[in-house]
Amino acid sequence: MGAGLSQEARRQERLLREQWEAARRQVRERRGTAGEGERRVLAQLLVLTARGWRLLVGRGDVVLVGPGGVFVVGVGDGGGGAAGLLAATRVTESAVAALGMSPVAVQPVMVAAGQGLDHGHGRIRVLGEQEAGRVLLAQPRRLRAESVRAIADHLERALPGREAVALEERTRPPDQRDHDGLFDLDGLRDAALEGARRAPIEQWMTFLHPDQVALVRRNWSGPARISGPAGTGKTVVALHRAAHLARRTTGRILYVTFANNLPRVQSTFLRTMAPAVADRVDFRSLHSWAQEFLQERGVPVRLNGDKAETAFSRAWTHVGRESLLARIDPGPGYWHEEIDHVIKGRGLTRFEDYAVVPRRRRRAGLHRTQRQAVWELYEEYEARRHERGVHDFNDVLSMALAQASQEGGPVPYAAVVVDEVQDLTLVGVRLLHALVGDAPNGLLLVGDGQQTVYPGGFRLTDAGIDIRGDRGQVLRTNYRNSRQILDAALAVVADDVFEDIDGVPTPGRRDVDLTYHDGDVVRVAEPTADAHDRELVGALRALPDGALADTALLCPSKRALGHYQRLLARAEIPARPLEQYDGNPVDAVKLGTYPRAKGLEFKNVFLPRYDTALTDTAPETDTARERAELMRSRLFVAMTRARDLLWLGSVTGPPAPRR
Numbered sequence: 001m002g003a004g005l006s007q008e009a010r011r012q013e014r015l016l017r018e019q020w021e022a023a024r025r026q027v028r029e030r031r032g033t034a035g036e037g038e039r040r041v042l043a044q045l046l047v048l049t050a051r052g053w054r055l056l057v058g059r060g061d062v063v064l065v066g067p068g069g070v071f072v073v074g075v076g077d078g079g080g081g082a083a084g085l086l087a088a089t090r091v092t093e094s095a096v097a098a099l100g101m102s103p104v105a106v107q108p109v110m111v112a113a114g115q116g117l118d119h120g121h122g123r124i125r126v127l128g129e130q131e132a133g134r135v136l137l138a139q140p141r142r143l144r145a146e147s148v149r150a151i152a153d154h155l156e157r158a159l160p161g162r163e164a165v166a167l168e169e170r171t172r173p174p175d176q177r178d179h180d181g182l183f184d185l186d187g188l189r190d191a192a193l194e195g196a197r198r199a200p201i202e203q204w205m206t207f208l209h210p211d212q213v214a215l216v217r218r219n220w221s222g223p224a225r226i227s228g229p230a231g232t233g234k235t236v237v238a239l240h241r242a243a244h245l246a247r248r249t250t251g252r253i254l255y256v257t258f259a260n261n262l263p264r265v266q267s268t269f270l271r272t273m274a275p276a277v278a279d280r281v282d283f284r285s286l287h288s289w290a291q292e293f294l295q296e297r298g299v300p301v302r303l304n305g306d307k308a309e310t311a312f313s314r315a316w317t318h319v320g321r322e323s324l325l326a327r328i329d330p331g332p333g334y335w336h337e338e339i340d341h342v343i344k345g346r347g348l349t350r351f352e353d354y355a356v357v358p359r360r361r362r363r364a365g366l367h368r369t370q371r372q373a374v375w376e377l378y379e380e381y382e383a384r385r386h387e388r389g390v391h392d393f394n395d396v397l398s399m400a401l402a403q404a405s406q407e408g409g410p411v412p413y414a415a416v417v418v419d420e421v422q423d424l425t426l427v428g429v430r431l432l433h434a435l436v437g438d439a440p441n442g443l444l445l446v447g448d449g450q451q452t453v454y455p456g457g458f459r460l461t462d463a464g465i466d467i468r469g470d471r472g473q474v475l476r477t478n479y480r481n482s483r484q485i486l487d488a489a490l491a492v493v494a495d496d497v498f499e500d501i502d503g504v505p506t507p508g509r510r511d512v513d514l515t516y517h518d519g520d521v522v523r524v525a526e527p528t529a530d531a532h533d534r535e536l537v538g539a540l541r542a543l544p545d546g547a548l549a550d551t552a553l554l555c556p557s558k559r560a561l562g563h564y565q566r567l568l569a570r571a572e573i574p575a576r577p578l579e580q581y582d583g584n585p586v587d588a589v590k591l592g593t594y595p596r597a598k599g600l601e602f603k604n605v606f607l608p609r610y611d612t613a614l615t616d617t618a619p620e621t622d623t624a625r626e627r628a629e630l631m632r633s634r635l636f637v638a639m640t641r642a643r644d645l646l647w648l649g650s651v652t653g654p655p656a657p658r659r
């Protein structure tokens with residue numbers, strides 16, 4: 001900076017110098033017996049008290065509460081080293097849990113002799129003596145002033161034996177200036193400026209409902225499950241849980257979803273909310289993880305979706321098209337799904353098993369002869385796939401399961417968290433279960449059967465996962481949607497009874513508690529597609545500056561998506577594919593299909609021609625009914641992504657070309 005220092009930087013520097021000198025003096029007077037290193041650290045922490053932080057000094061550690069969160073700082077050699085610091089952290093975590101504060105917001109820090117240190121040691125962040133104040137000052141803002149006050153007051157009562165210490169405001173005689181040439185005041189000044197500049201982190205990254213905190217900290221004796229309707233904080237709890245487990249163990253945590261883009265977004269969130277452990281949580285999509293796992297084990301994978309697709313098309317032409325299957329549903333898609341989600345998705349390799357398997361969430365009942373026809377198609381597909389020497393996505397999971405089930409292999413993860421579990425196949429769930437087995441706090445399955453966006457399904461009992469007693473938890477408070485938005489979404493699936501992975505049938509219109517939250521549904525019905533599109537563009541343009549960063553436009557199909565992509569390009573409205581979204585704000589509309597939006601949320605959600613996903617008349621065949629139901633489920637997911645505005649466009653026709 002030097003000569004170019006801004007006025008604010010100069011003011012900060014002057015203030016900091018005064019505070020630093022006063023702090024040094026105070027520590028020298030009160031803690032004369034402490035070593036120089038310890039005194040220097042305490043002086044830095046005292047400076048923080050002049051900047052909105054509170055200090056509770058104990059024996060060997062200091063609890064700090066400030067805009068950057070709650071820190072338990074090990075100083076000097078009065079305490080019990082790392083073990084003592086972790087014990088003090090746990091006590092502090094318990095104390096703040098009553099206020100709804102997540103354990104991940106309480107961070108243990110060890111200050112060590114030396115300079116330029118900043119690294120993780122297990123769950124403890126290690127900072128050099130010179131860095132402590134600077135690093136804490138530069139933290140993104142996590143707590144507002146009133147929260148700092150409330151938490152510090154609470155901790156003063158809850159943690160007896162600690163002394164509240166603050167920098168005393170005294171007028172400084174001019175001849176007592178304490179020139180401490182060794183200390184990096186510039187660093188402290190820059191950190192203070194940086195801390196003030198950084199955007200505060202989201203409230204949910206620090207505060208949860210006390211019931212949610214209890215789930216995050218709970219000890220489960222085996223696999224556990226968290227379910228609940230859309231927007232009830234399942235992912236939020238799962239993220240805090242992953243961070244909490246990462247701090248409790250030295251192993252790695254695997255956080256898996258089915259979709260590809262979700263892990264990126266969730267990883268961004270975790271990095272902000274619990275940076276110290278972020279590197280020990282692997283956010284992965286199931287298939288990409290399985291491929292890498294096989295590679296590490298030296299198992300060759302020749303995944304080729306296109307060639308596998310061709311193998312299926314040929315098989316259909318050869319044995320499917322003229323078979324009795326075509327009478328049930330003439331489209332090959334339904335039968336491809338049957339192979340993907342029922343036969344291979346469940347890992348079936350013998351007809352006798354398929355002949356009797358319960359085909360969960362498949363609406364067309366198939367008797368034995370019909371199943372035989374499906375099996376022939378399956379065998380033909382497998383033969384043609386082998387001929388081409390390629391694997392499909394299901395093969396990858398089956399091979400990974402075979403590897404993971406082998407005795408004696410290294411256990412790569414201490415815990416596995418599965419988000420959106422309802423969209424996994426049975427083999428996928430078995431694979432993840434095989435990684436950690438029934439270990440305490442090993443497997444956590446999070447999801448909601450009502451938001452299923454792929455066909456087929458499974459029950460936990462099919463996977464041999466036994467979740468009993470308090471290991472099955474249901475969240476019931478929707479924190480995302482307003483009454484209007486949730487009502488509009490529930491109306492779509494009101495008549496669809498669904499079965500979740502526990503096998504319990506649940507009515508579509510579920511009881512959900514709502515938190516008070518504003519939010520509107522805007523319905524636009526136009527006689528022509530052009531008029532509809534003009535309204536859409538107008539509505540997007542009417543959004544306030546900067547709003548596009550938190551806006552999504554979602555479509556039922558890729559084809560429709562192409563249309564709106566071009567429309568937005570012509571209208572010069574910035575847009576980004578949802579696939580590229582990683583949770584960091586970009587001032588552009590996020591464009592994607594309904595299934596792509598799963599697990600995400602946006603302030604504004606635009607669903608042009610949303611009613612193409614709905615059918616006016618009851619479908620005549622079972623397979624058409626199943627498809628219609630799946631479309632409603634996807635639309636429901638898309639609608640419940642909206643926090644503040646749900647824009648529903650439709651074309652009343654005539655004539656409205658179908659998209």
Ligand SMILES: Nc1ncnc2c1ncn2[C@@H]1O[C@H](COP(=O)(O)OP(=O)(O)OP(=O)(O)O)[C@@H](O)[C@H]1O
Nearest residue numbers: 204208209229230231232233234235236479480599
């Ligand atoms: N205790 C809480 N207080 C306030 N907001 C909360 C709380 N818990 C969660 N939220 C907010 O609720 C919203 C939904 O949370 P989350 O995405 O975890 O829900 P979900 O159950 O996973 O949703 P879905 O199944 O629809 O994907 C988020 O905006 C989150 O910040």
